[in-house]
Amino acid sequence: AQSVTQPDIHITVSEGASLELRCNYSYGATPYLFWYVQSPGQGLQLLLKYFSGDTLVQGIKGFEAEFKRSQSSFNLRKPSVHWSDAAEYFCAVGAGGSQGNLIFGKGTKLSVKP
Amino acid sequence: DSGVTQTPKHLITATGQRVTLRCSPRSGDLSVYWYQQSLDQGLQFLIQYYNGEERAKGNILERFSAQQFPDLHSELNLSSLELGDSALYFCASTSHPNTGELFFGEGSRLTVL
Numbered sequence: 314a315q316s317v318t319q320p321d322i323h324i325t326v327s328e329g330a331s332l333e334l335r336c337n338y339s340y341g342a343t344p345y346l347f348w349y350v351q352s353p354g355q356g357l358q359l360l361l362k363y364f365s366g367d368t369l370v371q372g373i374k375g376f377e378a379e380f381k382r383s384q385s386s387f388n389l390r391k392p393s394v395h396w397s398d399a400a401e402y403f404c405a406v407g408a409g410g411s412q413g414n415l416i417f418g419k420g421t422k423l424s425v426k427p
Numbered sequence: 428d429s430g431v432t433q434t435p436k437h438l439i440t441a442t443g444q445r446v447t448l449r450c451s452p453r454s455g456d457l458s459v460y461w462y463q464q465s466l467d468q469g470l471q472f473l474i475q476y477y478n479g480e481e482r483a484k485g486n487i488l489e490r491f492s493a494q495q496f497p498d499l500h501s502e503l504n505l506s507s508l509e510l511g512d513s514a515l516y517f518c519a520s521t522s523h524p525n526t527g528e529l530f531f532g533e534g535s536r537l538t539v540l
């Protein structure tokens with residue numbers, strides 16, 4: 314069965330520091346992979362997606378992610394974190410087929426120190 | 428603003444009661460999904476509709492039901508509510524269901540007392 318693991322429940326970084334959030338997936342075929350962000354009291358917003366092709370994908374707000382098939386990973390990165398990036402980040406894999414529903418990881422909460 | 432509208436934003440009710448959550452998808456999106464977010468279970472897929480027909484079911488309890496109407500809005504009905512049903516319920520829509528790229532509403536927070 315498909316699954317997504319985000320090993321870090323909570324990460325704190327200083328403003329201006331670089332960020333990497335880890336995501337590992339289990340999926341039989343080539344996955345559709347996503348990163349979503351949820352700010353407090355808000356819905357989920359799509360940051361970026363990987364369907365195929367270039368394994369380094371760019372998203373909104375300066376985020377990028379790299380798909381590594383050999384490691385079953387899709388880690389999210391940002392070179393310089395801003396205080397407004399504090400939120401919860403969810404990695405997800407598309408279940409595929411005609412359903413398209415997503416399987417989410419448990420999320421990583423990002424705190425940003427001034 | 429994702430373009431997905433959910434009402435009500437907050438709802439407090441008692442055990443044993445029934446509630447209905449409403450979702451208006453983005454203009455043109457035929458697919459609607461319902462997700463439940465709770466502290467212990469995380470984000471769980473409940474059910475998907477496509478142009479009025481049920482397409483996929485996830486971890487949806489028998490006490491819960493949903494439907495999508497001809498105008499494409501959807502309702503999630505939760506009955507015989509229990510304390511454990513307290514959660515944030517999200518609706519999402521998409522025009523590309525094969526890809527899983529979803530647009531989420533802000534959610535309806537249900538508190539069962």
